[in-house]
Amino acid sequence: MLLAIAGSIIAGGAIGLEREYRGRPAGFRTHIMVCLAACLLMLAAARQGQWIFTPFPEGNVVADPTRMAHGVLTGIGFLCAGVIFREGFSIHGLTTAASVWTTSAIGLLFGAGLYGLAIFGTVSVIVVLVLLRIIEGYLAAHTMIDVTVWAEPDTAPDRADLEAIMGSCGLKVARLDYALTTKGMVRRRLALRARQTFDIESLAGALRRETRLTAFEISPRDV
Structure with missing residues (x-):
């Protein structure tokens, strides 16, 4: 034991x-x-069989x-x-x-x-x-990046604008969703496909330069 x-x-x-x-x-x-x-x-x-308990009279304990x-x-x-x-x-x-x-x-x-x-x-x-x-x-040629951006409803960039921003950084939009938060902000989540040599600083810089965005978050996927 x-x-x-x-x-x-x-x-x-x-x-x-x-x-x-x-x-x-x-x-x-x-x-x-x-x-x-x-x-x-x-x-x-x-x-x-070594457990301390009393079985029923004339009963057998079968261990499994x-x-x-x-x-x-x-x-x-x-x-x-x-x-x-x-x-x-x-x-x-x-x-x-x-x-x-x-x-x-x-x-x-x-x-x-x-x-x-x-x-x-x-x-x-x-x-x-x-x-x-x-x-x-x-072996992997690509990696996935999750990006979330927030903007005011009146000035929020549309899908084409977001794809253009990501494309300038060599990223391809694989999936995109839309949500309106309880505080009245538009939230867009993007699943991006990038090369293994992806530079997160270049994407952060491109998003900072986009004045229509109020906040953003970049999350490379991992296991």
């Missing part, structure tokens, strides 16, 4: 370090706690550790939902949620005594989070 517990702590910490380095909401300690909790629950389920695994993975799903949030057109935290869910599965493997599979799973997750991110950076 001590080997399983130690393995779950190391595995959760290794995965959590990468998320902590990226500044994600679920980092080092969270991944350790998730992996350790899953391991402890599986260890307890696998040793149900797989039910514990199902319960853990379902419960972790609610925790994963807490790190996913939407901002404009983009959704953040999906990779972190997936890493938390996978970490819980690795903890279950340690608790079940499948050390080889648990270690292989830990290494695979780190490869996906670290090495494939590097490869993805070389």
Whole structure:
């Protein structure tokens, strides 16, 4: 049991370090706690015969550790939902949620005594989070940028004006919406497609020069 517990702590910490380095909401300690909790629950389920309780007279206790695994993975799903949030057109935290869910599965493997599979799973997750991110950076030709602008209703630039501003910075508008806020301001959200060499300062400068805008926000997408 001590080997399983130690393995779950190391595995959760290794995965959590990468998320902590990226500044994600679920980092080092969270991944350790998730992996350790899953391991402890599986260890307890696998040793149900040692539980302190009195069964019904002439009754038999039948242990089914797989039910514990199902319960853990379902419960972790609610925790994963807490790190996913939407901002404009983009959704953040999906990779972190997936890493938390996978970490819980690795903890279950340690608790079940499948050390080889648990270690292989830990290494695979780190490869996906670290090495494939590097490869993805070389292969991807475009990135997505979310831009939100605010303006007065009477002077708000229309779609053609916004596309012209973005086009001057080498950006292509992939999606655009329209909203009127409770304070009477027009809010436009734009999903932009840009090259990997995109310069955020040039876009900020172009938006600052647009006198019809009262405020703006630029949010490059990330995982």
